[in-house]
Amino acid sequence: MKLNTVVLGFFFLARLAQAEVFDLSFKDWDQWLKTYTKVQGPVTLVNYKKAQNNRKSLDSLVGQFEGVSKSTFDSWSEKDRLAFLINAYNVFTIKLIVDNYPLKSIKDLGSLFKSPWKKKFFKLFGEDETLDGIEHERIRKKFKEPRIHFAVVCASKGCPALKGEAYVGSRLNDQLEESLRNFLKDETRNRWDEKNNVLYLSKIFKWYADDFKNAAGSELAFLAPRMAGSEAQEKLFNQAKIEFLDYDWSLNETQE
Numbered sequence: 001m002k003l004n005t006v007v008l009g010f011f012f013l014a015r016l017a018q019a020e021v022f023d024l025s026f027k028d029w030d031q032w033l034k035t036y037t038k039v040q041g042p043v044t045l046v047n048y049k050k051a052q053n054n055r056k057s058l059d060s061l062v063g064q065f066e067g068v069s070k071s072t073f074d075s076w077s078e079k080d081r082l083a084f085l086i087n088a089y090n091v092f093t094i095k096l097i098v099d100n101y102p103l104k105s106i107k108d109l110g111s112l113f114k115s116p117w118k119k120k121f122f123k124l125f126g127e128d129e130t131l132d133g134i135e136h137e138r139i140r141k142k143f144k145e146p147r148i149h150f151a152v153v154c155a156s157k158g159c160p161a162l163k164g165e166a167y168v169g170s171r172l173n174d175q176l177e178e179s180l181r182n183f184l185k186d187e188t189r190n191r192w193d194e195k196n197n198v199l200y201l202s203k204i205f206k207w208y209a210d211d212f213k214n215a216a217g218s219e220l221a222f223l224a225p226r227m228a229g230s231e232a233q234e235k236l237f238n239q240a241k242i243e244f245l246d247y248d249w250s251l252n253e254t255q256e
Contacts, residue, residue: 026166
């Protein structure tokens with residue numbers, strides 16, 4: 001009888017440990033992205049219709065992210081925690097679109113009193129959560145990493161591209177920098193008119209200006225090393241006039 005109790009105890013602990021295991025290589029999310037997205041230059045398009053018709057893989061992903069406990073999350077390295085939150089934000093954004101597809105814009109899911117980013121439609125660490133909660137409370141307040149604005153995405157053509165692979169802690173710095181630089185290369189969203197010294201920027205740099213100022217002193221100082229070539233150009237760049245471009249909220253979809 002005692003032996004059976006011990007065996008059952010070990011079995012229970014083994015199952016508990018197994019339940020707490022989470023794949024920090026995010027291979028299932030990585031595979032989902034390769035299956036349902038298409039990279040077109042600086043934009044990543046998502047086949048939401050195909051994803052809706054094959055809900056099992058997305059539902060499985062959502063279940064994986066929702067199943068992580070706060071204690072497990074807290075046991076990870078800082079980079080693994082940030083990679084998890086970025087990927088979680090993007091997975092739940094995809095879920096929001098697929099749950100309500102077809103639609104023309106994520107903003108169609110909001111109302112006069114509540115934006116889609118304030119909807120509680122998923123759980124994180126056992127609690128009802130919102131996309132704003134992940135971005136502003138769990139990421140911006142705790143990690144102080146301005147490049148996340150080019151990694152968490154809003155399912156719109158105006159926002160930075162959904163990366164065609166999962167973010168992972170071991171390569172996170174390089175991945176964030178790549179996402180930022182790819183966004184800056186798209187002249188429909190960011191460009192420098194050197195002749196007239198006018199810098200046309202995405203409204204992301206207006207909405208989150210404080211994050212870039214806190215990181216580098218100003219938006220210009222944050223961008224100069226990435227948009228200006230020589231030291232002489234940087235001096236000119238740092239005196240540029242900033243104008244913000246219209247934001248394209250149309251859905252980043254493809255049916256190919």
